[in-house]
Amino acid sequence: MATRDPWSAFKNEAIALTAEALHAAYGITDTIDHLIEEPDPELADFAFPCYAFSQELGEPPHAIAQALEEALPPRDAVTITAQGPYLNFTIKPDKLVATTLESIREHGSTYGHAKPTNKNVLVEHTSANPTGPLHVGRARNPLLADTLVRILRAAGHHVTAEYYVNDMGRQAATLVYGAEEHQDALDEDAMKEDHRLVTAYQKASQALEEDESLEPQISERLQAFEDGDEEMALRFREVVTRAMTGIRATLERANVHHDNMKFESELVLNGTVDDVLERLKKLDACHQEDDGAWYLDMEALGLDTEKPQLFIARSDGTTLYATRDIAYHMDKHQRADTLIDVLGEDHKLHAQEVQTSMEALGENGDIDFVFYNFVSLPEGSMSTRAGRVVYLDDLLDESIERARQEVTERRGDELDEETIDRVARQVGLGALRFNIVSVQAEKPIEFRWENALNFEGATAPFVQYSHARTCGILENAGHDPGQTPQGDASLLTEDAEIQLARTLARFPALVKTWANQQKAHPVTSYAVKTASAFNDFYRDCPVLQADDETLKTARLSLVDAARATLANTLDLIGIDAPASM
């Protein structure tokens, strides 16, 4: 049984050797795991900087490094050398290549995936109000989160991706009011329900803003719904479901999947929210206004805030987002070990309030948040009302269209219509997803078509193209992917071959790191590095025209390993790995 994680196996060896040397040379038994670095591959694979013990031992770091080197007898798997103040470990190329190829050969499409952990993770993401189509400002949420979900699954966790459907707040009521009373404003030309409804929603919002006497249209609907009026519940459900059908279709196009749709109203109608509300009211920090509205004193609960009053019930008795969200998170805690919420940074305060309130109730307030900044347009932040908005549907259309032009230009005379269509979809969506996830969540993104739909340089098409090259070589050699004969790894001694194997070897360890950090963006950097390493190999090492058959077979093994790793990496980003493009 080959290791699933070649890199960690070698790293553990470097850690053990360093500990052994410290003990042998100085009698030090400290844990030094966290001190082991992974420097520039030109220098070494692992390094132990000796500054840390310099003062304690009264010796200069380079002398310590020297002493540590001398304390260790030569090893089979790694070369150990003192270089200045560092004790460096370099995996012997033959071991590195052989171990890595064996691991990938054995695990194939699950290379990079860890053993199941039995940990249940619930990732709530997107959860956009069903008042209209997803726009690009918010599209960062599903794209980022779907990659995070894929990474967490690869790390062995059992993950549920959930969409929390706001079907009963003020905005939902406004949507229902719009759909029922402003039917003339429905966009009858629109192809999808979310696009049809949004115009009526906008009209309704505008009408409510201009005419205060319309307010009962909203409050009566909300009250009836919360009071358990079944006819009203059906009216809400019908409209919200229509909008959600459109939103879900968009997400599916973007290759984003939710395992569960949780309707907010469910927890209200089955009494859960009421129970929570009653418990909150019993808190010492809970007070009632003269008109009947209830609020929590957040300062009294220990939150240092400029907004001490967190309202949990309106004067008419209906509940608020915060109240329902507290109930929802309690519900989620019963269903999973770890909760992750992917939210826009505008929800930061709300998140704190929910956690503080849950803890005030003596409930588990552990929630991991991934906050992302917004995608804005050069002319400002997106606003549906101001018409300053790019819908995700339009962005998807445009990206596929531009990709189609690109494929046609490059290979129009070689490929048939069907293939061009396939590649356009793979490349268009790939470029888009890759571009959005490649940036750290907390950084703002200014949306520009030319960046989002770039097909050259550090982009998805670059990675996809490298993958297609691997497939092309295998096909020309007459092998199906994953079916190359085992080659003699010891023949792979060129720099480009070793560097490629080294890059492939890191993948499983990196997946674990990304999952632990709950970060999605580093996977794109890795994808580019891996593709580059393959391209260097492609440039320097002919495969089909290799000097002899045994070398050719060995190289084919490496090509197949690169193929599998590139495909698995792209899969984490939710991008297709085309066999040709």
Add this chain to the structure above:
RNA sequence: GCGCCUGUAGCCCAGUCCGGAUAGGGCGCUGGCCUCCUAAGCCAGUGGUCGUGGGUUCAAAUCCCACCAGGCGCGCCA
């Protein structure tokens, strides 16, 4: 005003959590590479006061403080 986030070459972005060996890519620009496994590729060159100023440290893009600039939040909205 208070709180949180961001500030790395003309442009976009890694690296920052856990301080260490010359700050990495990409785009752009200049020049070169298709009788050779897909040129969405490759090679060479160009370009950086890591927002500013202090501090901690043997060592700071990374930690601390102040300031500047941009974003977000401070609803009986979600």
